[in-house]
Amino acid sequence: MGIFERRDDIFDDAMVLDEEWQPQEIRKRKDELELYRQALQPVVDNRPLNNIFIYGKTGTGKSAGTRYMLEHLESDAMQYDDVELSTVWVGCENLSTSYQVAVALVNALRDSRTGLLPEREKMSATGYSQQAVFDRLYDDLDDVGGTIVIVFDEIDNIGQSDDLLYGLPRARANGYLEEARPMVIGISNEFNFKDDLSPKVKDTLCEEEILFPPYNADELTSILEPRAEKAFQDNVLEGDVVRLCSALAAQDSGSARQAIRLLSLAGKTAVNNRDEQVAPKHVHHAKKELAQSQVVEGMEQLTTQGHAVLVTLAYYSAKGETPVRTRDLYQQYRNIADEVASNTIVERRVRAHLSDMSMLGLVNTYGRNEGMKDGRYKEHELTVALETVLDVLGSKERFQGVVERIRRVAAKNNQLN
DNA sequence: ACTCCACAGGAATTGAGGGGTG
C-alpha cells in the first residue's frame, strides 16, 4: 500500500466555490441593481455625474454587484463614440488613510494603463507629502481623461481621514483637472461610516445611496443552488446540505460569502474523510472550523504587546480565576511582559489592547460597579478556548516558556477540557 | 439628592521606523 492512492473526486468544478469566482448573474438583487443602473445612467448620457455610496454588511453582493454593473457599463458605453469611459478599482482593505488610498489609486491608474506589475515602479506608500501625492494623482487622471469611474471598495477603513473624498469630487471645479471627469463609488461595510465623514464630504459622496441588506435563508439557497450544481458531481450532496449552509449563514451574518465558504469547506472535509457524500455533519464541522480560523487569524494579527496581554489573560484562565479585574491583570501583565517583551506598557495602553481584543471577539468584557465600595471597573475573560490561545501563542518563540508554564498551571487546575 | 470610588476611555503628543528629494 502506497502513501498516495487515487480518490474519486466528489467535486466537479470546484472553481465556482472559489473566492475569486465571478458569477454571470447577480441573483436576488434586482431592486438594488436597478437603482444602481439609474445612478450610473448619466455616464452613458454624458450628463453631470453623481457620486454613489453603497453600503451593506460583508457578503451582501456590494462588490460583486458593482463589478457586474461596471462590466456592463463599459461594454455598453462602447456603442457611443462620444462616451469616453475608464474605470479603476481600489480595494482599501489594508489602507487606513486618505493618503494611502491616494497612493493606491495612483498605482491602480498606472496598472490599468500600462499593464500590471513592476513593483519597482510603484509609488511608495510613504515619503511624499500629501499634496505631492494629490498633485500626481490629478496629473495622472488628466492623462487618462474622459469619464473615470473610481471605485473605493471597503472605503470605511479610512475612518475620518476623508481629504481624498473631499478633494476628488471637487477637483474639476477647483481647476485641478482639465480633461478628466471623475466619479466616485464608495463601498462600505459600516452603516455608520457616513456619520464619521465631515458634512461637506457627506453630501457630495452620498448623492446616490444604495443599501444592500443581508440575505435571508431562502435567498442564500437560491444563490447557492446553481453553484452547488456546478461544483459537485451529481448526487454527492446529501439531502438538504445546501439549505443547511444557507440557514447557518443567514442566522449568523446573511453573507453569501460565508454560505459559499461553508459549502466549499464541507466538501473538502468530506473528501478528507473519504466520504462519498457531503452530509450535514460535514457542514457543522466546517462551521466550527471557519469560526476557529477567524479567531486564530485575529490573534495572529495582534502585536507583541497584544500577545502579552492575551497570554496574561490566559494565565488567569488557567488558574480558573477568570473574570479578572483590569487592575489585577495589569499587575500580572507586568511580570509576564518583563520576561517576554523588551518593555512593559502603561496601564492605559493595556486597556486599549483589551478593548481591541474585545472587538475582535477574543475577549469578553463585563462592566461592574460597586459604588463607593469599589467604584467602577471592568472584568475580562477569554471568549476563545484556552487551548486555542496557548496553541497560537506557543508557536511564537518568545512565548514558548510562559505558555509551557501556563499549560502546567492549567493541568493542575483541570482547566484544559 | 448628593457624594465619591476607581477606573474607562477621549484627545493630544511623542518618537521610532517606514520612506522620499536634491
Next chain:
DNA sequence: CACCCCTCAATTCCTGTGGAGT
C-alpha cells in the same frame, strides 16, 4: 548627506460616569 514626509504604538493628561452608601 541633510532635511522632510506619513504612520502607528505608546505615553501623558485628562474628563466622564453608574450606583452603593449616606
